[in-house]
Structure formats: structure tokens, C-alpha cells
Amino acid sequence: MSSSLTAGDLLQTTINFLAVGGLYALIALGYTLVYGILRFINFAHSDIVAWGGWIALTVASGFGWLGAGSPAFALPVVLLMTMVICAVMGVTIERLAYRPLRKAPRLNVLITAIGVSLFLQNVGLLKKFFGNRPSTISSLMENKVLATIGGVQLRLFDMMTILLTLILVILLERFVYRTKMGRGMRAVAFDERVASLMGVNVNQVVAVTFALGSALAAAGGILFALRNDLRMTADSSWVLLGLKAFVAAVVGGIGNVRGAAAGAMLIAFVEVFVHRYVIAAFPDKPWVGQLQDIYVFGILILVLLFKPSGLLGKTTVEKV
Amino acid sequence: MSANIALSIQNISIAFGGLKAVSEFSMELPRGCLYGLIGPNGAGKTTVFNLLTGVYKPDTGSVGMGKMRIDGKKPNQIARAGMARTFQNIRLFGELSVLDNVRTAAGIRTRSGLFRTLFRSPLHVAEERAVTERSLELLDVLGIRHRRDEQSKSLPYGDQRRLEIARALATEPKVLLLDEPVAGMNTQEKMEMRGLIQSLREQFGVSILLIEHDMGLVMDICEQITVIDHGVTIAKGSPKEIQGNPAVIEAYLGVPDEEDPIPAADRAPSEETN
Amino acid sequence: MKSVQERVAALRPNPAVSIGQSIVPFVVAIALAFLIDKFVGPAIGATWAKILLDVGIAILLAGSLNVVNGYAGQFSIGHAGFMLVGGYAAAWLTFYGSVHWFGTKETYGGFLGDGQLLFVGGCILGGIIAALLGVLVGLPSLRLRGDYLAIVTLGFGEIVRVLGQITDRQPKNMKVIKEQTMGELANNLGGAEGFSQIPGYTTLFFVYVMAFVLLVLAYRLKYSSKGRELLAVRENEIAAEAMGVDTTRAKVVAFVFSAFFAGVGGSLYAHQLGALDPKELGFMKSIDLVIIVVIGGMGSITGIVLGATILVVLPEVFRSFADYRMIVYALALVMVMILRPQGIMGVQELWETSLWRKLLGKFRGAAK
Numbered sequence: 001m002s003s004s005l006t007a008g009d010l011l012q013t014t015i016n017f018l019a020v021g022g023l024y025a026l027i028a029l030g031y032t033l034v035y036g037i038l039r040f041i042n043f044a045h046s047d048i049v050a051w052g053g054w055i056a057l058t059v060a061s062g063f064g065w066l067g068a069g070s071p072a073f074a075l076p077v078v079l080l081m082t083m084v085i086c087a088v089m090g091v092t093i094e095r096l097a098y099r100p101l102r103k104a105p106r107l108n109v110l111i112t113a114i115g116v117s118l119f120l121q122n123v124g125l126l127k128k129f130f131g132n133r134p135s136t137i138s139s140l141m142e143n144k145v146l147a148t149i150g151g152v153q154l155r156l157f158d159m160m161t162i163l164l165t166l167i168l169v170i171l172l173e174r175f176v177y178r179t180k181m182g183r184g185m186r187a188v189a190f191d192e193r194v195a196s197l198m199g200v201n202v203n204q205v206v207a208v209t210f211a212l213g214s215a216l217a218a219a220g221g222i223l224f225a226l227r228n229d230l231r232m233t234a235d236s237s238w239v240l241l242g243l244k245a246f247v248a249a250v251v252g253g254i255g256n257v258r259g260a261a262a263g264a265m266l267i268a269f270v271e272v273f274v275h276r277y278v279i280a281a282f283p284d285k286p287w288v289g290q291l292q293d294i295y296v297f298g299i300l301i302l303v304l305l306f307k308p309s310g311l312l313g314k315t316t317v318e319k320v
Numbered sequence: 321m322s323a324n325i326a327l328s329i330q331n332i333s334i335a336f337g338g339l340k341a342v343s344e345f346s347m348e349l350p351r352g353c354l355y356g357l358i359g360p361n362g363a364g365k366t367t368v369f370n371l372l373t374g375v376y377k378p379d380t381g382s383v384g385m386g387k388m389r390i391d392g393k394k395p396n397q398i399a400r401a402g403m404a405r406t407f408q409n410i411r412l413f414g415e416l417s418v419l420d421n422v423r424t425a426a427g428i429r430t431r432s433g434l435f436r437t438l439f440r441s442p443l444h445v446a447e448e449r450a451v452t453e454r455s456l457e458l459l460d461v462l463g464i465r466h467r468r469d470e471q472s473k474s475l476p477y478g479d480q481r482r483l484e485i486a487r488a489l490a491t492e493p494k495v496l497l498l499d500e501p502v503a504g505m506n507t508q509e510k511m512e513m514r515g516l517i518q519s520l521r522e523q524f525g526v527s528i529l530l531i532e533h534d535m536g537l538v539m540d541i542c543e544q545i546t547v548i549d550h551g552v553t554i555a556k557g558s559p560k561e562i563q564g565n566p567a568v569i570e571a572y573l574g575v576p577d578e579e580d581p582i583p584a585a586d587r588a589p590s591e592e593t594n
Numbered sequence: 595m596k597s598v599q600e601r602v603a604a605l606r607p608n609p610a611v612s613i614g615q616s617i618v619p620f621v622v623a624i625a626l627a628f629l630i631d632k633f634v635g636p637a638i639g640a641t642w643a644k645i646l647l648d649v650g651i652a653i654l655l656a657g658s659l660n661v662v663n664g665y666a667g668q669f670s671i672g673h674a675g676f677m678l679v680g681g682y683a684a685a686w687l688t689f690y691g692s693v694h695w696f697g698t699k700e701t702y703g704g705f706l707g708d709g710q711l712l713f714v715g716g717c718i719l720g721g722i723i724a725a726l727l728g729v730l731v732g733l734p735s736l737r738l739r740g741d742y743l744a745i746v747t748l749g750f751g752e753i754v755r756v757l758g759q760i761t762d763r764q765p766k767n768m769k770v771i772k773e774q775t776m777g778e779l780a781n782n783l784g785g786a787e788g789f790s791q792i793p794g795y796t797t798l799f800f801v802y803v804m805a806f807v808l809l810v811l812a813y814r815l816k817y818s819s820k821g822r823e824l825l826a827v828r829e830n831e832i833a834a835e836a837m838g839v840d841t842t843r844a845k846v847v848a849f850v851f852s853a854f855f856a857g858v859g860g861s862l863y864a865h866q867l868g869a870l871d872p873k874e875l876g877f878m879k880s881i882d883l884v885i886i887v888v889i890g891g892m893g894s895i896t897g898i899v900l901g902a903t904i905l906v907v908l909p910e911v912f913r914s915f916a917d918y919r920m921i922v923y924a925l926a927l928v929m930v931m932i933l934r935p936q937g938i939m940g941v942q943e944l945w946e947t948s949l950w951r952k953l954l955g956k957f958r959g960a961a962k
Contacts (some may be wrong), residue, residue, distance in 0.1 A: 041741050100932045107669055107740050108935045111888055114881060115927030122920040239877065243752070246745065287760035294756055297749035304742055305734050373836060399838035411833035413826050415941055424826045427819030428838035429598040434847055437818045438811050442612040443602075444818070450601035451819060457595055491838050492597050524595060 011152045013276050019158040019227070021268030022165030026220035027245035028252070028260040029172060030213030036189040036255030037209050040106050043113035044093065046242020047120035048086055048214045050233045052221030054130045056082045057137050057230060066139050079222055083215040090214025091207045099203070124233025135230045137222070161223045168216060169261055176257055181208055189255060220245075240293065244271070247300040253313025262312060270295045326351050326527040327403070327495045332371050332381035332391065333551075341367045342551040344381070349495060349527045354518065356530045356542035358562075360572055364551040365531045366408055369497050373405050374398040385495065400428060402494035406484040406501060408531070414473035418464060418483055421472050422455040425490035455490060461523065462486040462516070478509045489524055496526045502534055510534065514541060539563065547571065623806035631799035643798065645910050650801035651862055652902035656886040657808045657895065658855035663884065664893035664941070665821060666848045667828025668736065669744040672751030673856050674879035678758055678872060679727055680720030680857025681864035682783050685792045687716040688865065689764075690779045692793060693771045701793045713795035717804070717861040724857025725850050732849035736842055751880055758872030759786045766791060788871035789864070796866035804862065808855050812895050815851075824848055825893070825941070885923060889930055891939030900938060 027049055034042045056078050060066050065074040097116050101109045124130045138157075145153045176182040184205045187195035196202045224241060231237050244267055252263025275292050282288045303310065327349040334342050342364045349355060357365050370376045372383060374395040383391040390398050404425075413421050430451060432444040459465040462482040467475060472483060481501055488496060501517065502510045518541050520526060532538050538545060539559040547555040547562060549571040555562055562568055635643040655673065662670045689699065691712055696702040702709030735746040761783035765771050771779070783789050815821040823844045826834040835841050864870045882905075890901020909919050930937065944950055 041745070097928050097932075104931075104935060107667070108931050110669065110741060110744060111884070112928050112931040114884070115924045115931065117924075118881070118920055118927070119924035122917075122924060126917060236876070240752075243748070247749075250742075250745070290756060290760050294753055297753050300749055301735070301746060304738055304746060308738065308742065375832075375836075394840075395832075395835040396838050396840045399836060405836055407833065407836075411830045411836075413829035413833065415829055416822070416825055420822055420825075423819065424822040424834070424839070425837040426598055427822060430819050431599075432819075434820060434851070437820045438814055440612065440616040440814060442607055442609050445612055446602045446606040447598065448818060449605040450598045453601055453605070454595065454598055461595075487837060 017272040021265040025264035028249040032249040032260040044116040048217040049221035050238040052218030053225035086218035087211040090210040121234040253310030259312035332378040356545040359548040404488035404493035405497035408499040419468040627802035655859040658852040665824040672747035674875040675751035675754035676724040676856035677860030678875040680724040680860035684716030684720035684861030720861035721854040721857040725854040728850040728853030736845040790869040891937035893941035894939035896944040897939030
């Protein structure tokens, strides 16, 4: 990576930033939706992301669509099918592991989520499932160059990530703010007891929330795998991805859909722009290139210390 | 502030998101008094307690104990300064035993730090013995010593309320705030509590401020009563003065309609307000 | 009624007796550790001796985490970060120090000889540096709510790991090492490759001295006013504040105490393995420790010993099922949370349970 800062470089970095931001947004939304409804951090979310990537691989190879000559509709079909499968997974997990603990102290559910996460990671490692070797799904669709502007190539995967994120976020916004179920979700997020007294089926709302969050996670996982390798389910890259998306959700204001998107863009900005230009500014210190994770956690800590409700969040007062 | 005043509250107010929960509340608690704070549900009584104990910081006004200003301080600092409270919704340390609930509070009056604790220094051993001794005596006074090793969350309701009082007294307070101490008790228990609360002043030298809905108890034992409604003080005086005060009656029962369809003679006898 | 301070003077114990009682448990601990090292270890063979050693380190690490997660009910999942920091500090001292002062990279000197003393110094240094880090991390973050604290401690663990991976490489050539001062070598902790060739000073003796010391201190803490403050914070933080407990300070003290012992544990770990790889002491290791505390019993010392033993011994016994180990753990974790969230022992010690009292009653009855 050259350290020169040309206009073309700026454009490339911007595209990068938008794509990474979109990716984080898709995953952050899952965290924020679940936290808003149930007030707990679903540690297992990043594993749904990972499984999304692998299920896509399984489906694609099942249809024989990996490799040269895969049809144009391969990716959309795989995407849709995987999103549905992961949605079902999410609902099942909630039903089996989280619903029994609906009334339990939050810390207990957190530990359970860690348990579910470990379970998913390690089952995914089994040979019968996905195994412990990395793979790839980028052969699903050729990463064509769509256009070249000022020496910068606009590639398909990046453009697709940005477009897809935009579409899904707008759809989600519509759903949460314009539909009856969406109103139910917002009611439960505000006060579960009151919502159920007003006739909202809380169990149904929770199931839908998990379904949506998991579907978005699946999309995120597939997009992530298209840009990078498909690492094994226990690989730390998934955990880190999930963690950063979670930080994005918290920074933006957890429980807040727009906040998740805003937070995601902020985190992506820091990771891509700040990182890029810090490297350029210190060419003689190679270790500077490893600091992305620290920037992200640094922001998290700053936000939690000074405005724990997040940039777009509201503070809640506990009744004494 | 005169040396006889244990707690001086001057014009404290607080608003939550535009809604004024408490307006210009003032009160002076003399040493060894037993005062009452009453008002309809949602009047802001517990909010006043929360303001006094540091859970909320007042927007205006000041609170002083002795020479010290305590508004704006953290709850644990205020407790150490000598203000203790019980909670309307009972907040015991559920998994801990009855004795340990009290010992936790009594423990704030020890001086041993972490090292003395870990190495069981003679001072630490003495202080722990003192804490246990005083805690047991407190349980005795409140009549629950026989339950000392039981888990506090499994106590019957009335005993839980007694435990809250024992725990508050363990902090060696000068001012004791009791938030609905007899709520949910039967008549027999209430009679016992009545005598007990009155005796606390002599036994422990505390000034007591009481929130209660049981009018019988309040009128019986309180020397002075303050009535608030929607955060505003609407009356202050002796029980007799309060009972006859029209503003108070209105706050609790509402203004009678001019065109009441039921003639006075046919109305059902009014129920006791509680 | 008399205040607490008014009673203290009359209740002072005999100083000689008190000091004796204070010291005796430590003497016993050292004696027991010595016996384990000299007799039990050789008697059970090398494989089981290693397992015994691992159990000891697990007890030390989980026992210290228990003070924060169990007593105070806080959710810290960055314990491995303190291990790593402690391990680095100790390894820096023993590895580079050995070369500078003893002219060798191997273990030096016999029982309680110069080499072992340097190692003990390293362990303590590791503990202190981890404790200082505990203050730095704990002060700002222990004001946060449970789930947020979890994320911050997680982030802290990851930051330590990343920082470990960008340190400078570790020179292994003795001549090169001698040319630099100890201070200059402070950043040469191995980077992404990790720190290796750490002299193997860890023995059953040292491990069990530290483990027993921790157990004694954890017990004393639990059954004291300071300990009750922590338990109160866990039970009802608002009520604890209202009763005069400085909850933030109590949490920070617990955090620093546990960080110290994690640092010591990290040092023992490093000097047993002979190497320190930052990737090994990340999130997963912290989770391993949390699992012991949760399953053994949050707040119970006997629970921790039980949990540590089970969770170290079982995988060794079922080695052939290594693939399924984590899956079983994961399921166990979920099952425990759903069916028995307080863990096997809960907050009670073995001798406080009704089962024990029943057995004791039967035993006493039979003896008559």
C-alpha cells in the first residue's frame, strides 16, 4: 500500500469506508434490535454472521454454483436462502436458550449467550459441519470492475455491499416505523409489561426481532466473506467483526436503529480513514498498521465514559 | 443553623424532563423529633427522600445536617454523615442472612482497610466483634434476633420491614427516613411498630421523618406533619391542624361536585383513606 | 445503644494470640505446598503431577476472578489480560535478568537459591504491574452497568493482546542481551511470535503456596465487613450505597486485588509453559476462567476449587473427545444458567449447605 495521498487514493478509501461501514451497520442492527427489546447483548450474534458465510458456501456448492460459469442469479438466490435459514436459526436459539431466562438477571442471559456462542463456534468446527480449514465463496460471482474513475476501480463487491446495505437499512426503517409489527417492537422496547398489557404479543415480537437481526447478520457474513477469506467458525476474525459492530451499536446509541447505522459509519471511518492516514504519517513505524482494533476499543471506552447512552441514545433513569 | 436542628431542608426542587416533581420543599427537623410526610399517591414523597439521600441532586435549594451541606453529595457520603433510610419497595440484600444485612451497614463505622482485613490485625478482629455485637443487639430491639441466620429474602413481609429498620439503624444515623414502614402489615403488627418507632428516638437519639399512608398511625405518633401534592407543600402543622385543613381533604378526596346526582343522604358512608 | 467504635476497645484480642492466628494459616499453606511438591507430586507420576499443577494455577486464577465476578457480582471478562501483563513483567525479569546476572538462560540455583528468588521477585512484580493496570482500567469502568462492563473488560483484554503483539522482537543471543540494559529491553517482549525460552521455575510448591495464600485471603475477605460490602453491591447496589458503602471504591479494590493474583498466575503460567503467546491469553482464556467461576458457584470458595478441578481434570480424562470438549462446556454453561444459575455451590461454602449439615448430623449420630 503506497503512502501517497492522491485524489484517487481518497476515492478508493472512501469507497472502502462506505463498504466497511455498510457491513458493520448490517451486523450492528442485529445487536441493537435485540438489545432494545430484551436489554441484553447477544454474544452469539457474531456466530450467526459466521454461520451465514458458511451456510452460503454449503448452499452454493449444493447447487454447484461455485467456480467459473456460475449464473448471475446465483448470489441473490444464495443470499436470500441463507438469510431465511439464519432467521430460523436465530428464532430457534431464542426459543431454546433465551426465552427460559426472560425474567432472569441480565448477567445470567449474558453468560448463556456466551455459551450459545461457544456452541455455535465449535459445532461449526466439526468435520460433519464446516470443518476447521478456511475456504472461500468469492467464486460465487466474479468481482467485476464496474467502472474506472480517475484510476480507481469500482468493483462489484464493494458497490454491492453499499447498495445492499442501503436497501436493507431502508427496508428495516420502514418496517420498524411504518408497520404494526414494527410498532409492537418499539412498544416492547419501551416497556415490555405495558406493551403486553396493551395486547402486544411479546413472544412474537421477540421472535421477529431475532429473525430480522439474524437475517441481516447472514447478509453481513456473506458480504464479509466475499471480501475476505471464509475463515473457520471459531476464528477470531468473526469475533472481532462482531465486537466492532457491537461497539458501533453502542457508540451510536444502543437500542436505536439510526444510531446503529451512524455508529457503524463512525467506526468504519476511524478504521479506514484514520488508520490509512496514520500509516501514511508514520512510514517508519510498521507496528502502526496493527492499531485498528485499538482505535475502535478506544472510541468505545471514551463513549462509555462520557456518554454511555451513545451519540444518539437517551439516558434512562432507574426507579428507586 | 441552630444546634438543635438535626436536618435543615431549604427550598429544594427537582424537575424530570420538564415535569416538576418537587417544588420549593422546606423543612426543619429538630433533634429527637418524629415528623410525618404525607400526600396522595405520586405526590413526590419518595422523591423528597431520594433528594435528601443523594439519589437525585436537587436543581435548587440546599440540605444541611449540622454544619455540613449534604445536597450534591453521593448517597454513601450522606449515609456516613448520619442520614439513613428504609425503602418503600424493600431493598434487602436477599441472599445474605438477616445478621449479615445488618452487619454490612454497621461495617461502615469500622476503620480497618484491606490489609488489616486480609491479615486479621487485632484492630480488625476487635472491630468485627463490635460490629457483630451491635448488630445482634439491633436485631433484638427489632424482635428478629431469632432469625439471624435465615436468608433475608425468605423472611415474612413484616420481618423484612423490621430488618430494613435494623439495618438503617446500624449505620448510627442522626436522621432516620422511614418510607412506609408499616405498609402491608396487619393491625397487630402495626400496633407493635407504632410503639417501636416512637421508642427509637430515645434509644438511638435519632430524628425521624416518616412517609406513611396509614393516617391513624401518622396522626397518632407524629408531632408535626407536612402534606405535599404534586410536589408542592400544601399544609404543615400539628395533626389536629392537618385533619381540619380543607386543602388537605381536597387533595386526598377531590372537590365535591356541585351537581352530584346522588343526594347526600343516599351516599354510602365514606371509606377510611389509607 | 453503644456505637461500634465505642465497643472496640473492650473487645480487643490478646495481640500475641491474634498475630499467631493471623500467621498460622500461611505457615500451614507453605508446609502443605512443600508436602505436595516433595511427596504427592512424585508419587502420582509425571502426567498427573502436571494436571495437579494446572489445577493449582486454575484455582489461583478462578479464585481471584471470583472476588470480582462472584463476591461483587461484576462481569469482568478480561482476566487473561492481567495474566498476560503479569507474565510479561515476570518473564522480562527472569529471562533478561538471568542472562545479565547469572550468565545463563536456564534455571539457576537450587531450592530458594538465587534463581528461584529472582522468579519470586518476577511473580510479585507481575502481580504489582497487573494491579496497577487494574486501577487504571477499574476506576473509570466500574461505574458502568453490568453488560457494559463486560464489553469494556473484553476490550481491555483485546487491547493488551494487540499491544503484546506489537512489542519488539526478543533477542535470544546472550551477547546481544548483555549489551542492553534491563530498561532498554523492557519493550522486547517478543511481538507476535511471543516470548519464549522462559526458564521453567514453576513447581508444585510455588503454585500451591500462591493458591493456598489466595484461598486464605479470599476466605478472610468474604467473612469480613469489606467482603460483605462486596456481596451487598452484588445483591442490591442502590441499597448498599444508601447504607454508606462506597460501592465504586469497593469494586475497584476487588478488581485490583483480583488483578494482582491474575498477574501472579500469569507469571506461574509463563514459567511453566516456557513461553508466552499473546494470542493464547485472549478472550478465550478469560472465558475459560469465567466458566469455572460460573459453574463452580459465583462467590463460593469451595465451589471454585470444585469447578477448577472438574474443568481441568475432565478434558484430560476425556482427551479423545477433544473435539467435543468445548461443545460440552458450551451446553453445560447454557444448562447451568437455565437450571441452576447460581452454579453448583451458589454463594455458600460446602460447610454451609444443608447437605453437609445433614451428613454431619448423621455422622455425629453414628458416633454416639
